[in-house]
Amino acid sequence: MPFPLGRPLGVADNPDFQRDVLRSALELLESATEPTIVDYPHEAPEGEGVWACAIELPTPEVSELEASLRREIDLLMPRYEEARRRRGRTTLGMSGAKPEEIDAVVSFAIAVAEGSGFEEIPKSASGPEWIHPMPMLVRFVVEDLRAFYQESVASDNGAAPPSQHDMHAWIFEQTALGRLIKQIAQLISDDHDPRLLFVRGLLIPEGFWEGGPTFGGPPPGEDPREFLIRSRRYLRGQEA
Amino acid sequence: MVRLSDLHPEEAEHMLQRAEGLRRREFDFDATSWITPAPLAESTIALITTAALHRRDDIPFRFADTGFRQIPDDIDRNDLVQSHISVNFDRTHYQRDLNVVLPLDRMHELADAGEIDGVSPMHFSILGATDAFMLEPSAAEMAERMHNLGVNTALLVPV
Numbered sequence: 492m493p494f495p496l497g498r499p500l501g502v503a504d505n506p507d508f509q510r511d512v513l514r515s516a517l518e519l520l521e522s523a524t525e526p527t528i529v530d531y532p533h534e535a536p537e538g539e540g541v542w543a544c545a546i547e548l549p550t551p552e553v554s555e556l557e558a559s560l561r562r563e564i565d566l567l568m569p570r571y572e573e574a575r576r577r578r579g580r581t582t583l584g585m586s587g588a589k590p591e592e593i594d595a596v597v598s599f600a601i602a603v604a605e606g607s608g609f610e611e612i613p614k615s616a617s618g619p620e621w622i623h624p625m626p627m628l629v630r631f632v633v634e635d636l637r638a639f640y641q642e643s644v645a646s647d648n649g650a651a652p653p654s655q656h657d658m659h660a661w662i663f664e665q666t667a668l669g670r671l672i673k674q675i676a677q678l679i680s681d682d683h684d685p686r687l688l689f690v691r692g693l694l695i696p697e698g699f700w701e702g703g704p705t706f707g708g709p710p711p712g713e714d715p716r717e718f719l720i721r722s723r724r725y726l727r728g729q730e731a
Numbered sequence: 732m733v734r735l736s737d738l739h740p741e742e743a744e745h746m747l748q749r750a751e752g753l754r755r756r757e758f759d760f761d762a763t764s765w766i767t768p769a770p771l772a773e774s775t776i777a778l779i780t781t782a783a784l785h786r787r788d789d790i791p792f793r794f795a796d797t798g799f800r801q802i803p804d805d806i807d808r809n810d811l812v813q814s815h816i817s818v819n820f821d822r823t824h825y826q827r828d829l830n831v832v833l834p835l836d837r838m839h840e841l842a843d844a845g846e847i848d849g850v851s852p853m854h855f856s857i858l859g860a861t862d863a864f865m866l867e868p869s870a871a872e873m874a875e876r877m878h879n880l881g882v883n884t885a886l887l888v889p890v
Binding site for chain 1: 821846
């Protein structure tokens, strides 16, 4: 299937196309007589035109990250709530915070961006039952904010549906959220713990980090496999 | 699967390294006998998504998690969240329509039309970013659970 990663059925809200993808896969069960790879012959249909965010957010002020972020969320909230009502679902909640607890999600992200560190949950972010250990929780808190933004603007009536690249470009070039994510990524870069660079690679997609590849690697002289094993323990909260 | 040419070069290189890692493991397809599937009209199908979807009160997938989570067929769609770790894949369509990664509605339409026999009362979710070989114990346990549910066909839906 020649679709972007993350879209195995091709396209949202297009039952006919999704059914055709499914039928093509299932029909292999009746035609194949050995392990078989067949290319799906159709591209996923794309919307007309170029996506553009239908709501204009104020230019984020460098010195007022929290105020800028909260202002954006206030502006987006009616669209988020409408999209959530229409779809009957939201994907926000990956960190463990309930959708109604987005204030605590913001407080968490701001505290980390302002230097609370990557070991302890910020005291200002009490309330939600966070379900990931630090530092991976930072990644899921950011992902909750990204989901909030994307769900708010991804189905503006009359607009072509955005690609993930559209969303990343919008977030990183035009929003306070993008600036917040980069600020956290810079703190990770300055921390000099190579294990933390995994988190940077899970926060910022390739192509949106000015410093080059988003993931790091083992320090000089360390066996890559050993580095991966100790990084895995660290990221699973099994090792400080 | 996305074309390598549609990926950022760093991500494409990562994919090639993963593929090379799998090739080095030399999985022997010939060691496993070919199973002739049931005709589609007699197939009861369970979905396996690699999107790391889980219920809100499930234990989330951890980094390199090798386990699986169960998703009831009649789940409240708002009860599903995702703890896949990659930031490099498209979530915009999944956020609009769950069927893009877990086609529950489409499967029931095929069942209602008689194209398949039925849909499993339970589906399964794994973290696709995990080393595939490390998932083998989970695969065996999922297969046993499917068998006990009367499922005779599994459809892997890789994100």
